[in-house]
Amino acid sequence: MVLFKRTKHHKGSIYCLAWSPVGDLMATGSNDKTVKLMRFNADTSNLEGEEVELTMHDGTIRDLCFLEDASNKSSLLISGGAGDCKIYVTDCATGTPFQALSGHTGHILSLYTWGGAMFVSGSHDKTVRFWDLRTRGCVNVVTPVTVPGTRQGSPVASLCVDPSGRLLVSGHEDSSCVLYDIRGGRNIQCFKPHSADTRSIRFSPSAYYLLTGGYDNKLVLTDLQGDLTLPLPSVVVAQHQDKVISGRWHPTEFSFLSTSADKTATLWALPPI
Template sequence: MHDGTIRDLAFLEGPESGGAILVSAGAGDCNIYTTDCQRGQGLHALSGHTGHILSLYTWGGWMIASGSQDKMVRVVGTAFHGSGSPVASVAVDPSGRLLATGQEDGACMLYDIKGGDVRSVRFSPGAHYLLTGSYDHKVMVTNLQGDLTKPLPQTVVGEHGDKVIQCRWHTHHLSFLSSSADRTVTLWTHNP
């Protein structure tokens, strides 16, 4: 099926796949291919990348993440922008919530792939907390002081009547502003 170097492969795991579905990708046409190993036949060609695929990761039965020289990470039809460098490695935590990437420029990115449409992210002074604003109307704070390999404590610290557009921390204090499509700007204080 491939017309170029195969850079990575993985097996789909879980009761739905039977453990016999091979996922492979690499250079050439920039597609990801699935193969039924028991029957020895190709199943699907998944397209979307515009550069050579460098890394694959599978989890949860039929979920596939891929990283590419096109500087994108794709997860079953959803694309995430990297740091502006080819994505050399991808992995997903056991809960299926966090996607980590390694880029060729030395950057490591962390994505919440089960979250809503987050439109604003900001680290607090000292980077102990992450402030996020989302189209689900919520403003949340994530405590980054724990084990980053486990689910991190999140708290809804505010809510607007419409989607949240931006959030900004105060430069010295644990207070922040959020703006919304409901035409309000609100000042909040975070008391951990």
Template sequence: MHDGTIRDLAFMEGPESGGAILISAGAGDCNIYTTDCQEDRVCTRHILSLYTWGGWMIASGSQDKTVRFWDLRVPSCVRVVGTCFPRFSPVASVAVDPSGRLLASRSQVVPATHQRRASVRFSPGAHYLLTGSYDTKVMVTNLQGDLTKQLPLTVVGEHGDKVIQCRWHTQDLSFLSSSADRTVTLWTHNP
């Protein structure tokens, strides 16, 4: 379906889907395709990065520097949010905390460091935010404080080349990171 590199994918687990909806996002055509694996039906939406939650919801990061919220039960976007740094870069990664109340997004270039960020994910319970970047570092931000102020950021790991993706374990404070150095590393976060 895509005419370029497939940059991200996920299975949607919803009340009626039974985990049978595949979501893929690609470069080239910059589209997201949702495929109902049981009915072999494809639907297209514009996207560069994605995150699914709540059975039917998708948050997408776009080349137009916005985060869009989609509900698969309706045919169009339900909300558009501009990023904090719209003049710098497209949205490379999005995540929603387990409660559905907090959104984290990463621009491809973070203005203070001019480093490309590849991945952003909330921990189970949303106490920490995990980020990976092209500067080879894996970082954790402690979210247990005043979210309107600067929060503590700790470098918890480093690869030999740029970090591509980071994912928390679903139940504890361990996580995986993958890198262009051709490794996947399992880390444990001990706050």
């Protein structure tokens, strides 16, 4: 049963979509260089009021995420992509972009927030930047090392931080994943659950497991419950006919949704472990 459908929403392809934590706001980003911000009513499964079209980007928008500004209970939308390599912060109440964060020298491919005023960005420039909106800027730059014994990295295609804010995991175009200890400021290990770009990476709700999706058509579950410096047990839990674009956990259950270039979205239930 389709609850809501909209055709010709953007002039170009939609590259990313995000929901606000409460589920009342939805944003989409496209290669038409616009972000569309909509208010959604879950009771009627329909949009409310006028949508806002944001045109401050000068390239494809690759990722979006919502932040809750606890100080005045407002939602903020973070968006990034190709073009000028800036990350924009938009006040959702007014539909006005009020901050442009500079620093990356390559296209922004991934954004992630884990609560509070902090978020991270992953870029084609091989760096991860940590941003704190309270200080209005970048508070840390990390280059996850994907070639052991060197300082070399690879474009950061996906990333996330565990709910405690201690562990960063990044997925790279050379198929690597890197675990990084944020407080200790060091790489813990690099491992390769895929044989092509790691395009999606997410902790399970308990943060015991890591779900990665790759351009090798696979979704892999990696167990993070042991010593993180030792080789990590990984198992292929799902496979598509074409590249995996994203994998997202159900907020409470041990199941996940994946989308693929094979034009399907699939809900997978995992056996209880």
